[in-house]
Amino acid sequence: MPKEYSKSLANCLCFYNPQPSDKNTCASNAMKKALILAQSLFISSMQCATIRPMKHHKLIIIGSGPAGYTAAIYAGRAELSPLVAAGPEPGGQLTTTTEVENFPGFPNGIVGPDLMQAMRDQATKFGTEVVDASVTKVNLKSTPLSITIGDEEHTTDCVIIATGASALWLGQTNEQRLRGKGVSACATCDGFFFKGKAVAVVGGGDAAMEEATFLTKFANHVTVLVRSDKLRASKPMIKRAEENPKITIRYNTVVTDILGEATVTGLKLKHVIDSTEEELPVGGLFLAIGHRPNTDVFRDQLELDQKGYIVIQNQVLTSIPGVFVAGDVADYRYRQAITAAGWGCMAALEAEKFLSHKE
Numbered sequence: 001m002p003k004e005y006s007k008s009l010a011n012c013l014c015f016y017n018p019q020p021s022d023k024n025t026c027a028s029n030a031m032k033k034a035l036i037l038a039q040s041l042f043i044s045s046m047q048c049a050t051i052r053p054m055k056h057h058k059l060i061i062i063g064s065g066p067a068g069y070t071a072a073i074y075a076g077r078a079e080l081s082p083l084v085a086a087g088p089e090p091g092g093q094l095t096t097t098t099e100v101e102n103f104p105g106f107p108n109g110i111v112g113p114d115l116m117q118a119m120r121d122q123a124t125k126f127g128t129e130v131v132d133a134s135v136t137k138v139n140l141k142s143t144p145l146s147i148t149i150g151d152e153e154h155t156t157d158c159v160i161i162a163t164g165a166s167a168l169w170l171g172q173t174n175e176q177r178l179r180g181k182g183v184s185a186c187a188t189c190d191g192f193f194f195k196g197k198a199v200a201v202v203g204g205g206d207a208a209m210e211e212a213t214f215l216t217k218f219a220n221h222v223t224v225l226v227r228s229d230k231l232r233a234s235k236p237m238i239k240r241a242e243e244n245p246k247i248t249i250r251y252n253t254v255v256t257d258i259l260g261e262a263t264v265t266g267l268k269l270k271h272v273i274d275s276t277e278e279e280l281p282v283g284g285l286f287l288a289i290g291h292r293p294n295t296d297v298f299r300d301q302l303e304l305d306q307k308g309y310i311v312i313q314n315q316v317l318t319s320i321p322g323v324f325v326a327g328d329v330a331d332y333r334y335r336q337a338i339t340a341a342g343w344g345c346m347a348a349l350e351a352e353k354f355l356s357h358k359e
């Protein structure tokens with residue numbers, strides 16, 4: 001801060017002092033006051049200089065998985081120039097998988113990150129701007145809608161929420177190291193790679209029963225590991241699993257370690273009642289212990305169900321006009337790349353319709 005600035009302010013303050021008892025005291029006090037005042041003025045002027053104008057968009061898409069990018073491709077082609085906030089994991093869950101063999105159009109399969117890069121390229125080709133940052137705050141109750149990406153506030157007429165859900169993991173050291181090398185959270189995606197092997201599934205809900213049953217198409221045996229003495233899954237799903245000769249359900253059993261260097265070779269198990277330990281040789285470990293929808297930032301803005309998924313009306317609509325939802329953030333049932341992509345398409349078509357009525 002320039003010194004002269006504070007000095008002249010000090011003179012001003014002294015001049016306006018109604019009864020200066022002592023000129024020196026006045027000068028010294030005034031100098032102190034002036035310094036504080038000048039500092040705050042200087043800081044405010046610096047802040048003014050760095051404030052960026054708020055950017056307005058027709059459409060902001062939050063999330064960059066198959067739902068977000070598909071929405072962007074459709075919206076881009078409709079000349080809506082969408083802005084995509086790609087989030088903490090640009091490309092979403094597929095960027096952490098290896099081979100994707102069930103996405104239509106790729107008879108020889110495609111690696112997850114390549115598929116997501118291709119979607120991103122296709123979106124930007126049609127005029128989408130992608131920002132690799134997370135949305136930190138939203139105000140969906142204002143008009144226009146306000147979305148803060150990183151520390152930059154944007155306004156928009158319309159928003160598509162496609163933030164997805166994250167699979168829950170056990171949190172063990174070797175789990176992430178062996179992810180994609182035998183550890184998976186999606187049997188539909190990766191089951192095919194376990195032909196003729198023994199695998200284990202952790203969980204006792206519908207997802208665990210469904211994944212175990214699905215895995216018996218490939219694996220020669222599936223052990224379901226349930227941490228308590230009961231299952232949470234629905235009766236028909238339990239019955240199907242129990243009647244399958246390739247499935248064994250083990251209760252009160254937890255995984256304490258995942259074994260293997262290059263790929264999974266086995267699990268260390270602990271029986272929770274008597275604390276006995278053993279090793280179970282398996283080639284794969286599937287986690288079906290639930291997903292967590294990425295909805296924290298919308299908590300006080302939109303209606304969420306008990307598990308935190310966004311409550312939708314009529315497929316992609318929310319209670320707020322101009323706010324649409326696509327993909328796993330509202331879907332705990334299918335959770336597939338292709339269903340999310342289809343959902344992204346529907347949301348973009350609805351957004352386009354909404355904006356055309358607005359004009």
Ligand code: NDP
Pocket residue numbers: 169170202203204205206207208210226227228231232288289290291332333
């Ligand atoms: P759930 O929350 O229903 O079940 C999670 C299971 O994982 C529970 O058995 C839970 O045990 C167990 N678990 C949680 N954390 C751990 C841990 N750290 N270690 C070991 N076990 C753990 O999740 P789902 O994904 O199964 O289902 C979610 C929703 O989706 C449900 O409403 C379900 O009905 C639905 N769904 C429907 C399907 C269908 O209809 N086709 C298919 C799949 C899901 P505990 O019980 O001890 O807490």
